[in-house]
Amino acid sequence: MSEGTLYDKVWDRHKVTTLPTGQDQLFVGLHLIHEVTSPQAFGMLREREMEVAYPKLTYATVDHIVPTADQSRPYGDDAAERMMSELEENVRDAGIEFADPSTGDQGIVHVVGPEQGLTQPGKTIVCGDSHTSTHGAFGALAFGIGTSQIRDVLATGCVAMEKSDVRRIEVTGELGDGVEAKDVILQIIRKLGTDGGVGYVYEYGGDAVESLGMEGRMSICNMSIEGGARAGYVNPDETTFEWLGDTEAFRDDPDEFERLKPYWESVASDGDAEYDDVVTIDGDALEPMVTWGTTPGQGVGISEPIPAPEDLPADKQDTARRAQDHMRVEPGETMQGYQVDVAFLGSCTNARLPDLRRGAQVVRGREVHEDVRALVVPGSQHVQRAAEEEGLADTFREAGFEWRNAGCSMCLGMNEDQLEGDEASASSSNRNFVGRQGSKDGRTVLMSPVMVAAAAVRGEVTDVRDLETLEEAEA
């Protein structure tokens, strides 16, 4: 078992007791809720005549179903309107703070938590969404949970959990031009497998991770769950503290910042911490990654050939064949030139300000290909406003992108933003499962924001580094 890791320290600080089942009862420092997975839990609570135990450690927003175009109420979609109304009623009755669209703070729950300063090192954070692992970027222990567990947290302020093993993933070296955090995590999942993390939480470290800003760290932690890990985290450091000091919570309260900082520092893994497993990834060798299949683990470097199913391990061959059939790709070819109908820059993985900045840099002065429908969906209203003030929105609009309001949008397609028929999409989101993005025949190719921007411009999967070369040649 691990010892002296951030995971061990935060777990121990939050452990209330060991339950008769052998699971630990863990206190939850922040419970984030949204409209899709919480109404059933509130219903269960009412049936048991229980109240929300810690409403002030609970925070709500709306993201999955919220329209990103016309947000006037009632929503055009009756089911979405019902979910929104139910959430409004539940948070009002319980006295839970709610970042609804009228507050100017609304957005994807995993974007909003960090920017509000709610996400902090050494906290336990849960939410009924598997990408809760995002918050680990700050050195929090953050888990996605199911609705019955949401009921547990609402009723008791705790979750019942078994302790996992800790795998340290050391990403060495320096990321090259055009290589991003998204490429790091896609490579990790490819190497370790979509179920390689079962039984583990992932600690990400090494020069390539530590030199990233908070947004890049969030992109990596966000997709821990796609690698099967229950959670992922990065040890808090000066980058973390600087970012936190600039949030709404601490900008006006430097005393509170100074009061909490020693705790934040104390939870980082010790230099001599013991891990259950250590894996090293060569960051210098990475190139932009794209997926060719229908799981996030089916990825390749942009210049690498798509593998032949028979060359893969026996247990991966069948899935690979079906995936290649669905995606209509051939082994031996690269993904370059794969035609796309849609470009989606958004989602809790990649809809933060630096993602939009870098995407804008690629499209500036260029035009979206005439056969491509391109959307930029900021992760939160804060990101949206900041991007508009910086002129990024104009850059995207001038290039032919649709500029939308904050929400989950086309990541899973629970709102009106969806793929149609067998459209292919270059997407900065986290999942390329069949049926994801709203159409069961749709085809999703996962990639970084700059790669999405490049695909939007070219109308096909493109090595963003070639586009930059092209720019130099044209200049």
Next chain:
Amino acid sequence: MSSNDDGTGSADADGPAETVEYVSGTGVPVRGNDIDTDQIIPARYLKAVTFEGLGQFAFFDLRYDDEDNEKEHPFNEDRFRDASVLVANANFGCGSSREHAPQALMRWGIDAVVGESFAEIFAGNCLALGVPTVTADHESINALQQWVDDNPDGEIDVDVAAETLRYGDNEMSVSVDEAQRRALVEGEWDTTALMKANAGAVRETAGSLPYVTDDHLPEASD
């Protein structure tokens, strides 16, 4: 099409927990690795504020084409319609944390899932519903799936307590996660009740955390 969509019976999470020592019933094989929760229940069926009625949408897009014609899928076959033991392969239930997925399976009639491996959140969600997730190696699962295909009326007995599974003349050992096994066998899978009993200790833990201030704590009433 749903054999048990009222959420009653042994797997009702809303009542006090019952013991789930074993599950018996006929099987249904669902083959393939990495079957994610988007396949188990497509996202559009998440737009509901209760879990009722989800049974009919289990594997919906794998079962019906755009014109609602049935496709080839074990959940569409008459011979498996009353099955209560789902036999899956590796990494079943990966992806989204939506409890809608095990809810849909349970409400279709599934009382236990046997497979090579499960995504952790999915297994946790199943446990919260009193549905065991039981694992065995690749060869054993393949053999069981084949047997279920050949014997759709054949009874499978999953002994959660003893970690064995019997079908026909065969008995194989299976694994159940230790905490899950104890929770099911001792009827302690309703963690709300268990944890609620420790409210005092919870408050103490909360109070010891530097980021939890007095303002965050509710009035002491319990």
